[in-house]
Amino acid sequence: GAVVSQHPSWVICKSGTSVKIECRSLDFQATTMFWYRQFPKQSLMLMATSNEGSKATYEQGVEKDKFLINHASLTLSTLTVTSAHPEDSSFYICSASPRREVYNEQFFGPGTRLTVL
């Protein structure tokens, strides 16, 4: 149980285009999902908390107009990188928890490697 999928697994796009990444919880419902960004050999940087049916909560320094998050259902959250530029190239990972307790372990999707040319 507690499987999270992510699509696509990798994407290469031209500068200025927008890219949508999907995160799905396959065998549980998730009212909250988290989006992270990870640069090579670095830790996970939380970008935003995606809340089902309401606006996402962004971490300080993350542009909400740049990284659009939509949590349309209890099993799907999407992250759209708008007008992508080479500096947006990174590994984007989502996570979710099947439990609603405060101390909730997270199950991560396989990640999406974005390369902006």
Add this chain to the structure above:
Amino acid sequence: GQQVMQIPQYQHVQEGEDFTTYCNSSTTLSNIQWYKQRPGGHPVFLIQLVKSGEVKKQKRLTFQFGEAKKNSSLHITATQTTDVGTYFCASNTNAGKSTFGDGTTLTVKP
């Protein structure tokens, strides 16, 4: 905000040697979680510790949570090549978010 510091950043060991990574915080932590990320992969949840002084074992892995709930360690006995990867500690904030340490990358020489 709540931060967790992790050391060492890198550890190279010979297969069969032991390995330990440490996670420290200046504030009392609500909990500690440990994750493993294989090269090219995504983080995978290993374990969670909540109680002061708690010790848990998973085969060759031993996890400890300090008495003051400000530090934690992950110890691997007799490392194997399958242990390679980056080990992250993390702690939940009141909002349910997780704060991750910088990770310790383990390489094992056969």
